[in-house]
Amino acid sequence: MGHVSAGNTAWVLTSAALVMLMTPALGFFYGGLVREKNVLATLMQSFLMLCLVSVQWILVGYSLAFGHDVGGLIGDLSYVGLRGVGSAPNAAYAATIPQSAYALFQMMFAVITPALITGGFAERKRFRAFVLFSLLWSTFVYDPIAHWVWGSGGWLGRLGALDFAGGTVVHVSSGVAAVVAAWMLGPRLHARGRGEPHDLTMVMLGASLCWFGWFGFNAGSALAANGVAAAAFVNTDAAAAMGALTWMTVAWHKRGTPTVTGTMAGSIAGLVAITPAAGYVTPAAAIVIGMAGALACYAAVALRERSHVDDALDVFPIHAIGGTVGALLTGIFALGAVASRQVPVQLLAVTAVWLYSAAATFLILKFVMLIAPLRVTALDEQLGLDISQHAEAAYIS
Amino acid sequence: MDLVLALAGFAALVAAWVRAGEGAPTGKTALSERR
Numbered sequence: 001m002g003h004v005s006a007g008n009t010a011w012v013l014t015s016a017a018l019v020m021l022m023t024p025a026l027g028f029f030y031g032g033l034v035r036e037k038n039v040l041a042t043l044m045q046s047f048l049m050l051c052l053v054s055v056q057w058i059l060v061g062y063s064l065a066f067g068h069d070v071g072g073l074i075g076d077l078s079y080v081g082l083r084g085v086g087s088a089p090n091a092a093y094a095a096t097i098p099q100s101a102y103a104l105f106q107m108m109f110a111v112i113t114p115a116l117i118t119g120g121f122a123e124r125k126r127f128r129a130f131v132l133f134s135l136l137w138s139t140f141v142y143d144p145i146a147h148w149v150w151g152s153g154g155w156l157g158r159l160g161a162l163d164f165a166g167g168t169v170v171h172v173s174s175g176v177a178a179v180v181a182a183w184m185l186g187p188r189l190h191a192r193g194r195g196e197p198h199d200l201t202m203v204m205l206g207a208s209l210c211w212f213g214w215f216g217f218n219a220g221s222a223l224a225a226n227g228v229a230a231a232a233f234v235n236t237d238a239a240a241a242m243g244a245l246t247w248m249t250v251a252w253h254k255r256g257t258p259t260v261t262g263t264m265a266g267s268i269a270g271l272v273a274i275t276p277a278a279g280y281v282t283p284a285a286a287i288v289i290g291m292a293g294a295l296a297c298y299a300a301v302a303l304r305e306r307s308h309v310d311d312a313l314d315v316f317p318i319h320a321i322g323g324t325v326g327a328l329l330t331g332i333f334a335l336g337a338v339a340s341r342q343v344p345v346q347l348l349a350v351t352a353v354w355l356y357s358a359a360a361t362f363l364i365l366k367f368v369m370l371i372a373p374l375r376v377t378a379l380d381e382q383l384g385l386d387i388s389q390h391a392e393a394a395y396i397s
Numbered sequence: 398m399d400l401v402l403a404l405a406g407f408a409a410l411v412a413a414w415v416r417a418g419e420g421a422p423t424g425k426t427a428l429s430e431r432r
Contacts, residue, residue, distance in 0.1 A: 242406070249413045258417075287403035333399060 004089060005096040008224040012094070012101050015220020019108035022213035023050050023115050029206025029268075030119050033313050035195040037384025038123045039202075040394045045130060049115040052131065053138050057107040058082050064143035066093065066106065069153025074144050079103075092152040094223040105220060106146070113142050113170045119313030120178025121185050121374075124381055127389040129372045136364045137177065141357055145173050149349065161349035162334055162342065164232065165221035167276025167326040172353045175320025177361040179311050184365050185374050187310035189381050200260055207264040211240050214271050218278035232278035236271065239290030243270020246294035262298075265318065269297035272322035273329070280334035289329050296325045324350050 027046030031039045053061065060080055067075025079085050082103060090099040114134045118125075148156040149163050163169055197203060218236040222229035247266020252258040273293025274286050281289065300317030311317070327350050331343035365374060375381070380388035387393060 245410055246406075249410045249417075252417050253413060282399055284403040285399035288399055288406060291403075291406045 003096060004087070004098060005224070008094075008226075009097045009101055011225035011229065012097050012105050012220055012223060015216035016101070016105040016108050018213045018216025019105070019112065019220065020050070020213075022210050022217065023047070023108075023112045025206045025209030025213060026112065026115055027206070028202045029210060029264075030122060030313055032199040032202030032204075032206060033119075033197040034122050035384065036198040036395065037386055037393075039198065039386065040392055041127070041385030041389050042118070042122055044127075044390065045118040045125075046115045048131070049111050049118075049134060052134060053111040053114065054107060056135060056138055057103075057110050061110055061138060061143050062103045062106065064139065065110070065146035066090075066103070066151050069147070069151060072153055072155035072158065073147065075147050075151055093150075096224060102223070105223075106150075109166055109170055109217075110138060110142055110146070113166075113174050114138050116171070116174035116315060116319055117178045117181060119315040120182040120311045122312040123385065124185055124188050124375050125181075125385075126373055126376050127385075129368050129374045132368050132371060133181075133364060133374075136368070137361065140364065141173060141177065141360045142169075145169050145353055145356065148352070156349045156352065159348065160342070160345050162280060162330050162337070162346065163276045163327065163349070164279040164330075165218045165275045167272065167323040167330070168349055168353050171272045171275060171319040171323030172327070172350055173357045175316045175318070175323060176354050176357040178315035179309060179320065180358050180361040181365060182311040182316075183309045184362070185310075187308065188312065189378060197261065203261065203264055207267055211267060211271065214240070214275075218275060222279055228279045231283075234283050235274055235278045235281060235286035238283050238286040239270040239274030239293065240267045241270070242287045242290030243267050243273065243294040246270075246291045247298055250295070250298050265297070265301075265314070266294045269294045269318055269322045272297075272319055273326035275323070276327045277330040277333060280330060280337070282333070282335070285329075285333035289326060289333065292329060293322045293325050297322045320354070324354075 023046050027043040031042045034042050063077050063079035064075050067078045070076050085099045085103050087098040089095050089097055094102045114137050146169050148154040149161055149169050150157060214236055215233055219229040219233040222232055244263050244267035248258045248263040251262035270290035270293050273289050277289055297318050300321040301314050304311060304317050327346045328343060331346035332339045376388055
């Protein structure tokens with residue numbers, strides 16, 4: 001049994017709690033962006049992921065992602081129910097903390113990833129179909145991808161792909177899934193802009209708490225209370241700040257005003273972009289990555305506006321594009337890496353995750369359609385998901 | 398190189414703020430417009 005460090009364990013457990021907060025924070029971010037009649041349903045979609053994936057992770061998810069390697073593709077079932085995952089460290093992952101702490105920390109990543117997808121099909125997805133889809137997606141998309149990159153023996157990890165805290169595993173996988181889901185569900189009945197965003201104060205609260213939680217997401221991924229964690233902490237803040245400033249400035253130039261919504265979107269874009277690089281780069285590089293991420297995501301949102309795919313809350317432009325840009329720039333700026341060798345590996349990892357997430361999401365949605373319609377009826381959509389799916393209303397007027 | 402790029406990027410933003418106008422409300426409320 002390895003030596004357990006109290007300091008490292010305390011930091012990873014604290015980080016797990018910080019990452020946990022990001023999922024309801026995402027609910028507030030998304031909830032403020034939708035129409036008033038859909039806010040409760042949107043909050044519920046994020047909150048439910050906390051409940052559903054927590055149980056899935058303990059029962060089978062952790063084992064599929066971090067169990068003993070099977071062909072580089074998936075973990076075995078040795079950790080089903082977290083059997084044998086206790087106070088002893090697993091040196092393959094984190095040699096100085098209990099494996100149960102590592103499993104808990106990773107659980108929170110598994111929770112937020114399908115929650116991110118909900119922004120793609122916001123305001124129109126049937127709750128039953130959403131629950132089934134999320135459970136299947138976590139099991140057959142997130143868990144294998146996490147194994148490919150982070151699992152001991154995973155094929156992308158073996159090739160040397162760098163993903164410090166989930167730029168590819170979390171953001172690219174969810175962003176691609178969101179646009180596939182948005183395409184398969186079809187656009188909302190009402191055009192963008194009618195009644196949305198309904199509460200920008202909620203959006204501000206959500207974005208701010210996401211930034212706060214992201215310190216655990218990135219700095220916690222050092223899996224120790226050490227210099228790497230401190231560097232990741234600094235870099236996370238730098239990229240978020242530069243992303244926000246960049247988006248605000250571009251929007252100011254292009255649209256005439258420094259919008260609050262754009263500034264918040266920019267901070268998220270910067271955070272997404274620095275995620276794969278957080279522990280590998282200098283603070284100056286983090287500033288560059290934050291800026292590049294915001295510029296790329298801004299351009300992607302502009303392109304999405306010309307598309308007929310109703311990715312309602314811009315999950316693809318922010319998370320898939322931001323994650324991809326961050327992953328590639330990690331290959332350029334990572335200390336000690338040789339860009340000419342690292343960038344192709346990064347590109348391979350991102351491409352594999354794009355293709356697998358797109359194909360698997362499509363198949364899972366086709367399967368769910370056999371059990372339940374993906375969309376609510378037109379009347380239910382007009383009524384709003386709060387009333388039609390939950391028989392509740394957020395605001396009493 | 399990363400420091401040079403970071404300084405240049407930040408300087409470009411500051412220069413844009415110096416030149417920026419006060420802006421006029423567009424009256425549009427669409428999410429994409431706000432962003």
